[in-house]
Amino acid sequence: VLCVFISYQSEAQHQTYNIKKYGAVGNGKLICTKAVQNAVDACNKNGGGEVNIPTGIFMIGTVHLKSNVHLYLQAGAILRGSTDLNDYEDFYAGPPFSHVHKGMLFTEDAENITISGEGQIDGNGDVFFELDKIKKTKKS
Secondary structure, three states, rough: HHHHHHHHHHHOOOOOEEEEOOOOOOEEEEOOHHHHHHHHHHHOOOOOOEEEEEEEEEEEEOOOOOOEEEEEEOOOOEEEEEEHHOOOEEEEEEOOOOOEEOOEEEEOOOOOEEEEOEEEEEOHHHHHHHHHHHHHHHOO
């Protein structure tokens, strides 16, 4: 009986969760945070495996990575940060930091997380630097 259980766990950890099956659209316009999060959650709930990011540009806000999840970006896949700060959650960094941070990928109290593949993670940070310059200019 123990061997059957171990075999079952091994199979569960090799399951693949394609974010498109959860509603993600790789057109570089639609925010896909919920679809990516739902794939990560399903992967974690079923014992782990691979969350597959296929070719395309997938815009996201904050996604919480969870234990036993392997985020795999195929060649030509881009996870790009949303240009809207409202798509991100606030995180307090804790001492010695005294300010709130925002980010695309977040994890806490998790283990066995990997990110790999030939794709890219693009935080889209240049947009926010430009917005800061515009806000400062308007205040002047």
